[in-house]
Amino acid sequence: MASNRKIKMVLAKPGLDGHDRGAKLLARIFAEAGMEVVYTGLRQTPEMIVETALQEDADVIGLSSLSGVHNYFFPRIVEVMKEKGLTDVLVVGGGIIPTEDVPFLKQSGIAEIFGPGTPTNDIVDFIRGNARQRD
Amino acid sequence: MAPDYAKEVLEGSPRAVARLISWLEDEDERAYPCMEALHPHTGKAYIIGITGSPGAGKSTLTDKVTFAFRQRGLTVGIVAIDPSSPFTGGAVLGDRIRMSRFSVDPGVYIRSMATRGFLGGLARATGDVVRVLDAFGKDVIIIETVGVGQDEVDVIRIADATCLVLVPGLGDAIQSMKAGVMEIADVFAINKADRPGADQLAAEVVSRIELDNQFKPKEWMPPVVKTIAVEDQGVDALMAAFDAHREYLESSGKFIERRKERVREETLRMIHDELFRVIRDALVSNGRLDGLVHEIMEHKRNPYAIMRETVSRWLRASCER
Ligand SMILES: Nc1nc2c(ncn2[C@@H]2O[C@H](COP(=O)(O)OP(=O)(O)OP(=O)(O)O)[C@@H](O)[C@H]2O)c(=O)[nH]1
Ligand SMILES: [Mg+2]
Numbered sequence: 001m002a003s004n005r006k007i008k009m010v011l012a013k014p015g016l017d018g019h020d021r022g023a024k025l026l027a028r029i030f031a032e033a034g035m036e037v038v039y040t041g042l043r044q045t046p047e048m049i050v051e052t053a054l055q056e057d058a059d060v061i062g063l064s065s066l067s068g069v070h071n072y073f074f075p076r077i078v079e080v081m082k083e084k085g086l087t088d089v090l091v092v093g094g095g096i097i098p099t100e101d102v103p104f105l106k107q108s109g110i111a112e113i114f115g116p117g118t119p120t121n122d123i124v125d126f127i128r129g130n131a132r133q134r135d
Numbered sequence: 136m137a138p139d140y141a142k143e144v145l146e147g148s149p150r151a152v153a154r155l156i157s158w159l160e161d162e163d164e165r166a167y168p169c170m171e172a173l174h175p176h177t178g179k180a181y182i183i184g185i186t187g188s189p190g191a192g193k194s195t196l197t198d199k200v201t202f203a204f205r206q207r208g209l210t211v212g213i214v215a216i217d218p219s220s221p222f223t224g225g226a227v228l229g230d231r232i233r234m235s236r237f238s239v240d241p242g243v244y245i246r247s248m249a250t251r252g253f254l255g256g257l258a259r260a261t262g263d264v265v266r267v268l269d270a271f272g273k274d275v276i277i278i279e280t281v282g283v284g285q286d287e288v289d290v291i292r293i294a295d296a297t298c299l300v301l302v303p304g305l306g307d308a309i310q311s312m313k314a315g316v317m318e319i320a321d322v323f324a325i326n327k328a329d330r331p332g333a334d335q336l337a338a339e340v341v342s343r344i345e346l347d348n349q350f351k352p353k354e355w356m357p358p359v360v361k362t363i364a365v366e367d368q369g370v371d372a373l374m375a376a377f378d379a380h381r382e383y384l385e386s387s388g389k390f391i392e393r394r395k396e397r398v399r400e401e402t403l404r405m406i407h408d409e410l411f412r413v414i415r416d417a418l419v420s421n422g423r424l425d426g427l428v429h430e431i432m433e434h435k436r437n438p439y440a441i442m443r444e445t446v447s448r449w450l451r452a453s454c455e456r
Contacts (some may be wrong), residue, residue, distance in 0.1 A: 005161055006224065006225070006249075006251075008157075027227045027229075028227060030225065031220060031223065031225035031226055031227045032220070032223050032225060033223070033225060034223050034224045034225045035225050036219075036225060036226045036228060036249045037225070037226065037227050037228065038228045038229075038231060038247050039227060039228065039229050039231070039232060040231055040232065040235065040238075041231070041232035041233075041235055043235075044235070044238075045239075047239050048235065048238040048239055051238050051239050052231065052238050052245075054149060054150060054153060055149060055152075055153055055238075055244055055245055055246055056153065056246065056247060057153035057154055057156065057157045084150075085150060
């Protein structure tokens, strides 16, 4: 019964910056696109994010970073995911990320990085196209 | 071959718990053999329901109560439910925000669920998810319902104890409450007691309970506890109220009685759902249903006779089998 399946996303804000209006808005946008979005709140460590994705059986982890911590946090999250066996979960990132950092991030296992101003439809399409097929 | 999630759940794999819960949410048939295998390992957990209006502080209280159980050395499973949008089918599941400190505590397992159109304040699979967490070995399971209006009280069909969270400042909360809603509470939490009107609300609830008791005497008078969840105040008193209620349930024999009643209801409901599914699928797949609808519309036949005939044909068919 394919109609019962929904894309489940964990939307997280790693790092220390204290604003989450943007992330809350994104959560709404993905929900409007029909996804079930678990919003974790602020100040999440990589371990917290991965454990949440595991318990929630997430198909996608969305990471939003505004504070410049992406070069440490994003790859670390992928590493912890591997340790926990979450190898089929898509990871995408966004926020304020200099383009010169993108190749490194992709190399370390982030499927795509969306800069500010990316139309949210594009993000939704990317997720729909790349999230795992549930078995 | 399908993975043996039942075995993995019993061996303590959180990943297997997560996947099995997804199957249950999706009504994937592969979940049911697993549930059969888990059944002998269920029935041990103590189940608490936390319900109340949107934003009342249910998640914040769940966090504090979970912490208190952890202090006692008990493990906790949390099922936190939020509504799906009826228009898009999506949902924002935001209850975990208040419970972040437990996301890396191996003694706590949190699962968020969307209602997916199911009414009653829960997701359809809530009862099954509780059983998975029970078999997984969690000592206490807390169900946080969606922020309810006043009719969504299904949680009492699953929980051993239901806590109704009220907040001051929402107008004539008590007066406007429909008959029956007050009765669902085994424990009342008057949360946001830092706000004006908390004492008055607590007094109103108490007098309402006493009034109800005069009409229909009760063995258990629900305690009314004032809490300020964000400041961790009143949580000890709330825990004491749960303890007292549980003590009452056990010493009066009500614990078993309530669970028995629940198993009865649930077994009948499951039989009902499955019968319905089987007959519906058959009628829809061979096109008969369209034909029947046509005949009813044309007034050639009536739905009452069709209902009787369909049911008796199926009963006969299955007897002969
Ligand atoms: N002043 C005050 N605010 C509180 C108290 N408890 C919770 N809050 C705040 O109330 C808001 C809602 O709290 P939640 O715990 O998310 O409420 P909820 O009932 O789970 O909300 P939903 O799940 O969305 O229905 C948050 O901003 C909390 O910080 C309290 O005792 N006093
Ligand atoms: Mg909540």
